[in-house]
Amino acid sequence: xxxxxxxxxxxxxxxxxxxxxxxxxxxxxxxxxxxxxxxxxxxxxxxxxxxxxxxxxxxxxxxxxxxxxxxxxxxxxxxxxxxxxxxxxx
Amino acid sequence: xxxxxxxxxxxxxxxxxxxxxxxxxxxxxxxxxxxxxxxxxxxxxxxxxxxxxxxxxxxxxxxxxxxxxxxxxxxxxxxxxxxxxxxxxxxxxxxxxxxxxxxxxxxxxxxxxxxxxxxxxxxxxxxxxxxxxxxxxxxxxxxxxxxxxxxxxxxxxxxxxxxxxxxxxxxxxxxxxxxxxxxxxxxxxxxxxxxxxxxxxxxxxxxxxxxxxxxxxxxxxxxxxxxxxxxxxxxxxxxxxxxxxxxxxxxxxxxxxxxxxxxxxxxxxxxxxxxxxxxxxxxxxxxxxxxxxxxxxxxxxxxxxxxxxxxxxxxxxxxxxxxxxxxxxxxxxxxxxxxxxxxxxxxxxxxxxxxxxxxxxxxxxxxxxxxxxxxxxxxxxxxxxxxxxxxxxxxxxxxxxxxxxxxxxxxxxxxxxxxxxxxxxxxxxxxxxxxxxxxxxxxxxxxxxxxxxxxxxxxxxxxxxxxxxxxxxxxxxxxxxxxxxxxxxxxxxxxxxxxxxx
Numbered sequence: 001x002x003x004x005x006x007x008x009x010x011x012x013x014x015x016x017x018x019x020x021x022x023x024x025x026x027x028x029x030x031x032x033x034x035x036x037x038x039x040x041x042x043x044x045x046x047x048x049x050x051x052x053x054x055x056x057x058x059x060x061x062x063x064x065x066x067x068x069x070x071x072x073x074x075x076x077x078x079x080x081x082x083x084x085x086x087x088x089x090x
Numbered sequence: 091x092x093x094x095x096x097x098x099x100x101x102x103x104x105x106x107x108x109x110x111x112x113x114x115x116x117x118x119x120x121x122x123x124x125x126x127x128x129x130x131x132x133x134x135x136x137x138x139x140x141x142x143x144x145x146x147x148x149x150x151x152x153x154x155x156x157x158x159x160x161x162x163x164x165x166x167x168x169x170x171x172x173x174x175x176x177x178x179x180x181x182x183x184x185x186x187x188x189x190x191x192x193x194x195x196x197x198x199x200x201x202x203x204x205x206x207x208x209x210x211x212x213x214x215x216x217x218x219x220x221x222x223x224x225x226x227x228x229x230x231x232x233x234x235x236x237x238x239x240x241x242x243x244x245x246x247x248x249x250x251x252x253x254x255x256x257x258x259x260x261x262x263x264x265x266x267x268x269x270x271x272x273x274x275x276x277x278x279x280x281x282x283x284x285x286x287x288x289x290x291x292x293x294x295x296x297x298x299x300x301x302x303x304x305x306x307x308x309x310x311x312x313x314x315x316x317x318x319x320x321x322x323x324x325x326x327x328x329x330x331x332x333x334x335x336x337x338x339x340x341x342x343x344x345x346x347x348x349x350x351x352x353x354x355x356x357x358x359x360x361x362x363x364x365x366x367x368x369x370x371x372x373x374x375x376x377x378x379x380x381x382x383x384x385x386x387x388x389x390x391x392x393x394x395x396x397x398x399x400x401x402x403x404x405x406x407x408x409x410x411x412x413x414x415x416x417x418x419x420x421x422x423x424x425x426x427x428x429x430x431x432x433x434x435x436x437x438x439x440x441x442x443x444x445x446x447x448x449x450x451x452x453x454x455x456x457x458x459x460x461x462x463x464x465x466x467x468x469x470x471x472x473x474x475x476x477x478x479x480x481x482x483x484x485x486x487x488x489x490x491x492x493x494x495x496x497x498x499x500x501x502x503x504x505x506x507x508x509x510x511x512x513x514x515x516x517x518x519x520x521x522x523x524x525x526x527x528x529x530x531x532x533x534x535x536x537x538x539x540x541x542x543x544x545x546x547x548x549x550x551x552x553x554x555x556x557x558x559x560x561x562x563x564x565x566x567x568x569x570x571x572x573x574x575x576x577x578x579x580x581x582x583x584x585x586x587x588x589x590x591x592x
Contacts, residue, residue, distance in 0.1 A: 019368070021442070022375045030375045032436075032444055039443045062425040068220065069229070069325060069428065072393060076328035077417045079400050080408070 009047040029055050096122075096186040098143035102164045106146055106188070109156040114194070116145040125189045129236075129431060130177045130450045132546070133517040134509045140182050142169065142189035149194045151269050151277055151312040158310070159275035161188055161576045169578050170306040172212060172244030175236035175431065177451055178543035180248055180305035184580035192243045195312055198222060206318045207266060207287045212243025212311050229321040231258040231390075234541075235430035246311040249303025251541035253427055256346075256494045257354035257390055258319060262302055268314040270301050273572035286315045300567070305545050306578035308571055322390040326400040327424035330412030331381040335360055337411040338383035339462060342489075344406050345387050346496030350399030352391035356491045357427075359384035360465055363486025363504075370436070373419045385412065388424060437483035437506030447483060447506035452524060452549075454531035455540035456501045461489050467530045468503050475523045479516050481508035492540060500540035503527065524548030532556050545581045553583060 015023035015031075022030045029051065037043060066073050098117070106115045116122075126140040143166075148154045161168040167187030174181050183189060195211030198219065202208065203226060210219060217238045220229055233253040234240055244250075246268055250261040258264065266289055267281025280301050283291025301308055332338035335358075342358050359367070361382045367374035368381075387403055389396045404414070414420075437447035456464050465487050472484040483506035489499040507520065528538045528549040537556060538544040544553055554561040565587040568575075575588055 019375055021369050028372075030372045032370070036438075036442055037444045039441075040439070040445045059422075061429075062422050065425040065428050066325065066421065068217070068224070070322045070390065072324045073421055074324050074326040074393070074396060074400060075417050076326055076400060076404060076414060076420055079326075079397065080404050080414050083401055083405055083408075 009049055010045055012046075012048055012051075026051060026055075096138075096141050096143050098166070098188070099164065102160065102166055102188075103144055105160045105164070106144065106157060109160060110146060110148050110153045114147040114149065116147070117143075121145050122189070125171055125174065125191060126182055128174055128176065128179055128182055130448065132179055132182055133512055133514075134448075135512055135514075135517075140184065141186065142183045143186045145189045145191055147191045147194045151271065154190065154192075154271045154310055154312050155275045155277050157188065157190060158271055158273065158576070162273075162275065162574050165574060166576065167579050168310075168576055170243070170247060170310045172241035172247065173215070173236065173239050174244075175234075175240040176244060176248050176305075176543065177453075177541075178248075178305065178539070178546050178549075180543055180545060180578070180581065181244070184578075187576075190310060192241065192310070192312070195243070199313070201226065201228075201318075202287065203228075205287050207315050208318060209286070209313065209315045210242055211313055212241065212246070212268075214242050215239065216242065216245075223318060224321055227321050228318045230264065230316050231319055232261055232264050232316075233428060235427070237428045239431060242314050242316070243311050246302050246314060247304065247306050248543050249299070251492075251500060253490070254354035254388060254390060256356075256491045257352065262299055264317050265298075265302070266315045266317050267298070268301075268311045271310045271312060273309050273574070273577040281315070289317065303543065305543055305581050307568060307581050307584055309577060322392075322396075324389075324391065324393040324396040325424075326389045326396050327386060327420050328400070328404060328407070329384060329386040329415040329420040329423060330407045331377065331415055332383045332385065332411050332413075333380050334411075335383045335462070335465075338385050341407055341410040341412055342385045343458060343496060344410060345385065345403050346491055346494075348399075348402050348406055350389060350402060352389040352395045352399045353403075353494060354388045354390045356385060356387040356496075358461075358489045358499075359386075360487045360489075362469060362484055363488060366485045366504075369438070373423055384415075386420070386424065435506065437485070437508065440480045445508050446510070448509045449485075450505045450507050450520075451502050451542070452505065452527045453500055453502040453539050453541050454527065454536050455492060455498055456489075456531060456534060456536040457498050458496055460534040460536060461499055461501055464501055464530055464534050464536065465489075468501075468527055471523050471526045471530070472503065472505065475505075475519060478519050481511045481516055482506065482520070483508075498536075498540075501531075501536075502541075521548040525551055528552045528556075550581075550583055 013025045015025050018024045122141045167185045169183045170190045171181040172192050193213040195213035197211045200209040245261040252260045267286045270280045282288045283293040389399050475482045485504035487503045489501045492498045525548045568584045569587040
């Protein structure tokens with residue numbers, strides 16, 4: 001168990017600029033660059049745990065949707081590896 | 091009947107309460123405004139013009155029929171509403187009146203495991219239905235972008251389009267029969283012949299499709315018998331990147347024509363769509379600038395067949411310039427396609443500042459050979475619109491296969507509109523653009539809509555042009571079945587049926 005520290009949760013990691021319009025504070029989680037949200041939208045304080053929670057919830061929703069539609073999701077990456085090997089061997 | 095009845099005569103309200111009970115007749119302001127809401131609406135600043143006078147929630151077909159009889163007796167409009175997720179405002183009252191909300195018709199009456207059918211109320215949602223069917227290893231594969239929130243009744247009223255329709259068919263193929271309340275209040279069973287569970291009959295006129303896609307102008311479906319399939323053993327949904335639209339377009343043609351029986355659909359993303367996603371979608375932000383277009387395909391069925399078909403499609407895409415985007419993006423994006431209404435949206439001003447925008451989506455049905463030309467002309471229309479006002483943002487074009495042979499596509503352009511800034515002048519710009527989109531579709535031998543319907547301002551003006559003599563038959567049918575013009579009046583220019591009589 002880790003202790004909840006308000007200051008930690010409201011201090012996001014330093015951003016990395018990933019494109020002209022997006023930054024990344026947490027690995028694989030992209031955010032619109034805040035400098036593009038100064039004129040028409042007001043910013044709110046957003047705790048780190050809530051960012052992580054929202055992304056995790058999105059992933060679990062997508063996994064649920066796969067289970068809802070099919071019994072098994074096949075990997076196209078594995079199929080591509082197979083046919084690449086087959087072609088190399090022929 | 092051009093008066094907007096945003097208030098209902100107490101005598102009408104009393105008759106409705108007597109017919110279906112006090113608890114299911116609602117006249118408060120919030121309930122009425124809520125039921126004029128749609129996802130890509132009429133001008134939001136004129137919401138108050140579209141509010142019904144009263145809301146009714148019948149619980150049986152007999153109650154629906156009683157409501158329609160009352161509407162005829164008093165000459166009050168009736169507008170059926172299911173999920174309210176349609177993109178052509180079919181469930182939005184143009185003349186006020188009685189809003190007939192079907193959500194209480196939400197029972198699964200029968201699941202026939204031997205004949206692979208089920209009978210459900212019009213207020214049943216497909217996702218909730220499939221949770222029940224999944225326990226029996228079955229699925230009802232009607233899969234709109236609004237899958238988690240749209241209802242069977244609305245799918246009938248709009249003759250819906252399904253994301254995986256190239257494998258399983260669209261709503262018109264999946265609904266075998268239904269109970270229908272005519273504008274007179276008479277109740278009929280509509281299907282192929284007289285049997286409720288038949289998928290083919292040659293007995294009598296084929297009227298099933300007449301009573302689908304009419305946007306509530308020819309009555310109300312209350313109960314439906316649906317065709318069921320085995321829940322697929324396997325799914326495969328590869329996404330490929332291409333360096334040009336032309337390469338992606340050629341590749342998708344080859345993928346669709348690869349003759350895989352498990353093929354369920356393919357989608358092309360054009361460069362403007364990729365640019366939008368690279369700006370605002372977590373899956374595509376990291377994609378290099380060399381990615382200019384995307385193609386995805388989906389296969390469903392037995393594992394052996396999906397795998398064999400998948401190998402064939404992977405080879406075709408690879409050999410024609412496609413770069414596989416990886417399992418995480420492919421599987422994640424495909425899963426998200428079952429639920430497009432959950433996407434939060436924002437757009438950009440010309441200066442690049444973020445603003446909240448509503449999603450407006452114009453679709454057409456276009457043959458494969460005409461897709462590039464339509465795409466080009468639609469973006470030219472959007473460029474003019476964006477120059478005229480920065481409340482509009484071009485979010486790019488998708489093209490989805492309509493069927494397994496790849497003959498035609500649902501082509502849609504997504505448009506962000508900064509609705510807080512919308513006024514009459516900007517709305518007129520948008521309506522003019524919609525009319526231009528429709529004119530392009532018709533000029534290229536297509537149809538104004540593959541999916542949404544075409545009864546909103548702008549596109550509806552060209553429906554008589556598209557349909558020719560068929561539109562005259564529509565007027566004749568409307569007048570014959572609804573002599574009082576009480577069913578969803580004002581839609582599809584059908585008021586003309588009554589002008590001719592006068």
